Amino acid sequence: MERRNFALIFSLLAVALAITLASRAGATDAGPIAGNPLIEIPAGAFVFGRDDGPENERPRRVLEGQAFAINRTEITNQQYRSFVSATGHRPAFYADHAILGLDDHPAVGVSWSDADAFCRYYGLALPSERQYERAARGTKGGRYPWGDAPPDYTRALSGSDTCCSADPGDGYPLTAPADSFANGASVEGVLNLVGNVWEWTADLYAPYEGGPPIGSAGSYRVLRGGSWNSDPKHLTTTYRLAYDPDFRFSANGGFRCVRSAP
Template sequence: MLLAVASLMWAGAAAADDDAIADNPLVEIPGGPFVFGNDMGNENERPQHIVEGQAFAMNQTEITNAQYRRFVTATGHRTAFYDRHPALGLADHPVVGVSFADAEAFCAHYGLKLPSEQEYERAARGTQGARFPWGDAPVDAARANYGRDTCCGGDDITAPARSLPQGASKEGLLNLVGNVWEWTRDFYAPYSGEAPPEIGGKYRVLRGGAWNSDPARLSATYRLAYDPDFRFAANGGFRCVRSPD
């Protein structure tokens, strides 16, 4: 169970209606083949294979507390669990303390959805199967907000959603690795075969690692099965996509 800076001059291409969520543009991710999975990773990351992806657009940053509060005001949806926390609730930091259903409702309000695992991974590692959004160079504090070298801890908490531009992806997305785990819309299952009955259709997948993760959990291919109803994680957030599926 999870325990629960600099600005970027972004040069990526925004989607045509990129202002669906104010202050968080949708960035176009082109379609085409890309490397998915990792034969050198954990068993649940295998096998590595080529996927023919469709084009989609993803929020440049994680959804922030300020953006989530606007959604709550507009809809009457419940607030994030850490909404008024003195550090976790800062306006420009990613919202945390949201269940899968909370994140799904937010995205749906703007005509969007949570990313699939394939969409997350394509955005986070490009087409050639890089280990991280910035390439294959090791994780460091200039590129990602993460914890100690052994799981799980760290003196910091979340960083502003627009921090760490050196860790940006090729398309200009920020903090796809580190800062907060991100909900995907997929149920957890192996890439090959069926999920065993005890887990099939029960858990959603979180991606990317967080501010208190050790480096082993920060790759773009690491998968974490998680209870979709749990909303008390201080290191779990999300971003949205517009996609054809």
């Protein structure tokens, strides 16, 4: 009898956990990229920018966002190789690296145009800064995808407290598999929007509407999310990194794609 009661209790707990996880996740669509479903992000108001960080993140505003869908994980080496095989596009720079080139790790060593070409091939696009930030912050403007608690080894792959070197305590010398760190998922269930690799966005680097002027505006594209060697100040949902769009030798830069609502 005790065994049966224990089994019943365990079963009920498992069901409750499944319901809780399902309630956190957004609706999914298999999408055009094998093994990387699109997570639906609903339309509605969300917080964009912040007033207590770097000047290029100001001002904090509440915007009205349109619905879109975003890849659950960064694009992996295996997914990028499939694209290269189908199109003859140049491979990722680190495709043959012993760690960075592993099939289930994010594809790194891609320029902005490489990432853009990949997304376009599948009828998708690179996310705008607004889309990336909405997916990462939810509607309430969290500092991290999971809320405001500081990152730890279960939530994000990041670097040491001093830029820019890996933190060996997380168990990964460089990148981690793209589906790692489930505890760091966003409200809708998107993974690694902070940490693992920086991610290209569609946008040129420019000041926000109503914000202070910034240097190098219009010359660079914006990367978001921080990476495996980012210190804490770079590892937030709002940090903006201006980067040369033609540079393809970065071992900590990747991407994912979005599908905007018609």
